[in-house]
Amino acid sequence: MEKTLTIDGREVRFKSNGSLPLRYKAQFGRDLFKDILKMASLEELANKKKIDVKTLEVLDFEVFYNVAWIMAKTADPSIPDPIKWLDGFDAFPMAEIIPELQDLLSSNFVQMKKKL
Numbered sequence: 001m002e003k004t005l006t007i008d009g010r011e012v013r014f015k016s017n018g019s020l021p022l023r024y025k026a027q028f029g030r031d032l033f034k035d036i037l038k039m040a041s042l043e044e045l046a047n048k049k050k051i052d053v054k055t056l057e058v059l060d061f062e063v064f065y066n067v068a069w070i071m072a073k074t075a076d077p078s079i080p081d082p083i084k085w086l087d088g089f090d091a092f093p094m095a096e097i098i099p100e101l102q103d104l105l106s107s108n109f110v111q112m113k114k115k116l
Contacts, residue, residue: 002104003015003100003101007097008092013072014072014074014104015072015074016074016104016105017074027070028066032070036067036105061094064097068097068101069085
């Protein structure tokens with residue numbers, strides 16, 4: 001499944017497919033599913049009027065950037081390494097991007113669940 005988002009005035013394609021967990025593990029040495037569970041904390045954070053330090057301590061913001069990059073890399077193998085890719089943006093509004101990517105990831109999990 002693919003989605004195109006406009007980030008910093010340019011269109012960026014993101015793709016989620018069956019190889020995504022293996023690509024993520026090969027690139028970052030971490031389990032995608034465990035890291036995705038950490039992303040759920042962002043929704044909790046967005047719903048709070050006041051942010052406490054304990055909530056911020058459980059968030060690993062690197063996960064958000066890694067997931068975005070691996071999904072972009074899956075859609076376009078020519079993009080550079082994560083830091084060079086992110087350096088290409090003047091702004092990378094994670095608060096807007098992550099909900100879009102969560103929907104993309106969730107749709108694959110739902111489809112898989114329906115097939116089982």
